[in-house]
Amino acid sequence: MFDRQMKGCLLPVATTRSEWSTTGYSESYARQMIVSFGNRIGGLREFPHTLDFKVWGLFEVCRDVKATEERSFGGMYCLSDNVWGTCFPDSCNGTEVQFILNESGIAISDNVYCVKDIPFRTGDYVAIVICSIIAGLMILGTACDVIWQWNLKRKIKRSEEIANMDTIKEELIKYKSTVDELKKNTPGVLGRVLISFSVVANGRKLLNTSSGSSGTISSINGVRVISMMWIMLGHSYYFSYRSVGDFKYILTEVTKRFSYLGLLNTFFGVDTFFLLSGCLVCYVTLKQLHKTKGRLNWFLFYFHRWWRLTPAFGLMLLIWSTLTLHLGSGPIHDQNVLESQELCHEYWWATILYFHNLYPWPASLSICMDWVWYLCCDMQLFILSPFFIILLYKSPKVGTFMVGTFTVISIAIVAGLATYFGYPLTADPTFYNDNLPLGYDHIYPTPWGHLQSYLVGIYLGYVLCRLDGRKIKINKWFNLIMWCVAIGSGLAVVYGQYPALQGNHPDQWVAALYQSVTKFAFVTAVAWVIFACATGNGGPVDSLLSWSAWSPLSHLTYCAYLVHPIVMYTYYWREKLR
Structure with a gap:
């Protein structure tokens, strides 16, 4: 038998x-x-x-x-x-x-x-070796940095002693000798490479609370950190839903609360980052174009962006594809990790080249490191950004027209897709038709779904560059009205779906309208906040967002974005009792 x-x-x-x-x-x-x-x-x-x-x-x-x-x-x-x-x-x-x-x-x-014990694979050993090399470079770089700083302080102290000598001739001769010695002790190329791994040197930069040059938009630091905290709060909910023991309580009680919408709609914080990305790219690039009279090395423009993002991203991709499997165990841990790692092994090249959100098509969030769709989308919008930036530089009227036109096109595309595929409100999970296969999304992980947010950021960067750090006086009543409109728009976007939580399902055209215009409305509200703070019309909000304590946290948001899902997934997938 x-x-x-x-x-x-x-x-x-x-x-x-x-x-x-x-x-x-x-x-x-x-x-x-x-x-x-x-x-x-x-x-x-x-x-x-x-x-x-x-x-x-x-x-x-x-x-x-x-x-x-x-x-x-x-x-x-x-x-x-x-x-x-x-x-x-x-x-x-x-x-x-x-x-x-x-x-x-x-x-x-x-x-x-x-569940069986899975031995270490070749890729796991490669990851361990690479991580060990990086750790060794950090230790060696820190040691070199400390020794060089100690030697430099000793030389400076000696120069101060020389400066107190009575004979001017001897002072000049010995001071010149000291300066020559200091130059000899300046790190060479190899030394600078090692010190770039120094924990002390990097910690000094990360913890620096200075606002930088006079043209820095300091309120962006607060917006960036608060938005990242909001996104992480949302992820802590989305990633843990499989670990909830009493799901009926969540479904019938928690999801009916007004406050729940603040947790459900944290994805608007992601569009805030598209706004900030477009703003800073346009602001910095326009300043450079004005400085060089329109000349710019566009190869370095793109390469610098790739090189700035990829090392940390590549390291996290390597760790997720290999060592994460050995960070825990549980009924669902190994199975979930292996499924994700299989996608990474097959599509790592599409991930590292920043188009895994579109390949394979149709778009889906079931990809290698499913949270990096944002990086892919942001890189794709960055590639398009020079088209708008150059137009704004050479012909502001034409550039403004094109930014507005493509913003409308982006909104129209989202509205069309939402209508055809029957997208519901985020508070109402029931689609209006079955045109979209389960597990796929033609709006959220795509560049056309967030182009409107990015273009608002580009135009904000253009306006701030034109002002060049100047403060402007806005009529206090107009300023108050604009603040009320911005706050009201943001709150309406996030909490306006409350009737849907109570079972009042809107017509499809209402859901399509919400899907298409809410991102634009929310990021425009955030853009006003940044504009008002940068021009001296932010009052206490500017004081809060420009607080120097945000600066070191702002430096960590990119790595926090890359690492926090790994920590959350590992924690929730390791659950063993139910």
């Missing part, structure tokens, strides 16, 4: 059943394996109260059964249909576990994943 190849699984299973029937509730490996099973009956009883099918059982108890001299097998935890935990001998595989359960009268689909 059974295939001979299954004997390696069936015999240990039979032995375990025999041991269980013989020893009953005595302390034995069989009891340890049996009690590790998730309680399906209890799960079905609890489901009406929790809406949670998951009965994962005892993960560690199962895996704690080890092979001995008398017994050739240990315990292996298997998860069926992602909801039911079982414990079988480690000589079995997923197919055999599925067969045994089905033959026992328990209907199981083809989704049976058995």
